[in-house]
Structures are given as C-alpha cells and as structure tokens.
Amino acid sequence: MKLFIIEDDIVLRTELISLLESYNYSCETSDNFKNIISEAVDSNADLILLDINLPYYDGYHVCREIRKISDVPIMVVTSRNNDMDELMSMNLGADDFITKPYNIQILLARIAAILKRTNQKNYSSEVEYKGLTLSMAKSTVYYESKEAELTKNELRILSVLMQNANSIISRDDLMDELWQSDEFVDDNTLTVNVNRLRKKLEEIGAADFIKTKRGQGYMI
Incomplete structure (x- = not known):
C-alpha cells in the first residue's frame, strides 16, 4: 500500500x-x-x-x-x-x-x-474498460454477454490493471498486490496467474486485452 x-x-x-x-x-x-x-x-x-x-x-x-x-x-x-x-x-x-x-x-x-x-x-464495486466489466463482489468478468469466474489472484491482477488502464504496472507491484492474499508469491506464481487470466479473457472474446511490456510489466 x-x-x-x-x-x-x-x-x-x-x-x-x-x-x-x-x-x-x-x-x-x-x-x-x-x-x-x-x-x-x-x-x-x-x-x-x-x-x-x-x-x-x-x-x-x-x-x-x-x-x-x-x-x-x-x-x-x-x-x-x-x-x-x-x-x-x-x-x-x-x-x-x-x-x-x-x-x-x-x-x-x-x-x-x-x-x-x-x-x-x-471490492464491492464494478470496474469497466473498453467493454470489459469486472465485478469485485462476484469475482467475475463480463465481455459481450459472456462471463468468466476468476480466482482471488486473477481478480486482484485484473483489478489493478483496469484501475490503472493505459499505465504500465510492474511485476513487482503485482506481486505486492498478490502478497496481500497471504499466499506464497514468487515470479513464477505471477506468470502462471497472468497466463490463466489471459486464457479466461480469450475464452469470453477479450483476446490480447493484457499487453506485456517486455522488461517493464503489464498494461491494458
């Protein structure tokens, strides 16, 4: 924080x-x-x-x-x-x-x-960006009438990225956010969660929503 x-x-x-x-x-x-x-x-x-x-x-x-x-x-x-x-x-x-x-x-x-x-x-509100809606309370994401359920870590990652749209968020900042979940977090844990999140977004039609900025982090 x-x-x-x-x-x-x-x-x-x-x-x-x-x-x-x-x-x-x-x-x-x-x-x-x-x-x-x-x-x-x-x-x-x-x-x-x-x-x-x-x-x-x-x-x-x-x-x-x-x-x-x-x-x-x-x-x-x-x-x-x-x-x-x-x-x-x-x-x-x-x-x-x-x-x-x-x-x-x-x-x-x-x-x-x-x-x-x-x-x-x-976390009781909703965040919307370019047609994608994230529900904090339900831990779900919506896009073009399709819905996907998110894990706690996926929710935290997408929330940070959407609330800082058009800004690069470093991997360290995302790991700090995940650390609040009281789970062990390392660089590999973040990569796995980002990849799973990307797959879920792709399945509801929001492909390439999360961009990788090599050596810097991620952004939407």
Missing part, C-alpha cells in the same frame, strides 16, 4: 516515513507545497497523511481541494489537538484525525483500519 506524506517538518517526516516503511508501506512525499494538492492526487496513493500547519496552504485548504477531485482517504496528523480542529477536518472530508505526539501502535492501527475499509469498498 502506498502512503503520501504531507508534512513540512523534515525531521518528523523522515522519522514517520522510516517507521511506515519498516512496516512495509511504500511512502512518497514532496517539498513542493505550492503544488502539493496535484502532487498528492497524481501519486495514486492509497492514503494521504496530512498535517495542518503547512507553507502556502494550510491542511484545511489542501483537504478541501483534494476532496473536490478525489475520494482518496485522508488522515490528518497534527499537533493541533482541540475539538474544533478535529471537527473542521472531518467536515472537510478527512477520514480520521490523530494528534502528535502519537502512539505508534495506535497510528498504525488506524492506518490499517482505513486501508481495510477502503479495500472492502473498492
């Missing part, structure tokens, strides 16, 4: 990123606070950790503007700890609010809870 950190205190930011990466989260950040809103959204992060006291725009403005164009989860992490700050953050669309100094385990638990809720929400 990728987290985008919006924090102007370099020491605190470095410590936070080091902590999160030690728990296998991928972290991105930026010092370009003038354009932090677009950078945060363009990162395609699974969760944004947002401070309130920032250069150029405060966290309230950032939260409000992000929420206008994206439903990415936002957790406000700030030293401002009065009820009004928390209420304002929630009213502007934040998903959670935690104050500094925070208990590390509580922070990690809240991050995990938000990501779990978001993942469950995403």
Whole structure:
C-alpha cells in the first residue's frame, strides 16, 4: 500500500516515513507545497497523511481541494489537538484525525483500519474498460454477454490493471498486490496467474486485452 506524506517538518517526516516503511508501506512525499494538492492526487496513493500547519496552504485548504477531485482517504496528523480542529477536518472530508505526539501502535492501527475499509469498498464495486466489466463482489468478468469466474489472484491482477488502464504496472507491484492474499508469491506464481487470466479473457472474446511490456510489466 502506498502512503503520501504531507508534512513540512523534515525531521518528523523522515522519522514517520522510516517507521511506515519498516512496516512495509511504500511512502512518497514532496517539498513542493505550492503544488502539493496535484502532487498528492497524481501519486495514486492509497492514503494521504496530512498535517495542518503547512507553507502556502494550510491542511484545511489542501483537504478541501483534494476532496473536490478525489475520494482518496485522508488522515490528518497534527499537533493541533482541540475539538474544533478535529471537527473542521472531518467536515472537510478527512477520514480520521490523530494528534502528535502519537502512539505508534495506535497510528498504525488506524492506518490499517482505513486501508481495510477502503479495500472492502473498492471490492464491492464494478470496474469497466473498453467493454470489459469486472465485478469485485462476484469475482467475475463480463465481455459481450459472456462471463468468466476468476480466482482471488486473477481478480486482484485484473483489478489493478483496469484501475490503472493505459499505465504500465510492474511485476513487482503485482506481486505486492498478490502478497496481500497471504499466499506464497514468487515470479513464477505471477506468470502462471497472468497466463490463466489471459486464457479466461480469450475464452469470453477479450483476446490480447493484457499487453506485456517486455522488461517493464503489464498494461491494458
């Protein structure tokens, strides 16, 4: 899972990123606070950790503007700890609010809870691209009135590719996604699953839907 950190205190930011990466989260950040809103959204992060006291725009403005164009989860992490700050953050669309100094385990638990809720929400919806419809809830894929059932791994692979259509997804990123299924995953496991998925798509008429980008990964 990728987290985008919006924090102007370099020491605190470095410590936070080091902590999160030690728990296998991928972290991105930026010092370009003038354009932090677009950078945060363009990162395609699974969760944004947002401070309130920032250069150029405060966290309230950032939260409000992000929420206008994206439903990415936002957790406000700030030293401002009065009820009004928390209420304002929630009213502007934040998903959670935690104050500094925070208990590390509580922070990690809240991050995990938000990501779990978001993942469950995403998997209850449908994704459509060029006539192909993927049902997360039913673990099935439809194309021209034909249907195929998918395994959990095939569902995860196709979901990532369809939600990032026209972008190359590396094999490492796909293996990270499969690892969430608590199964042993290696390079051969990914190849087998992609080949099975391709065969199922071909059987319902969606041949060559998944493209191989040699040395880079896959895309649709």
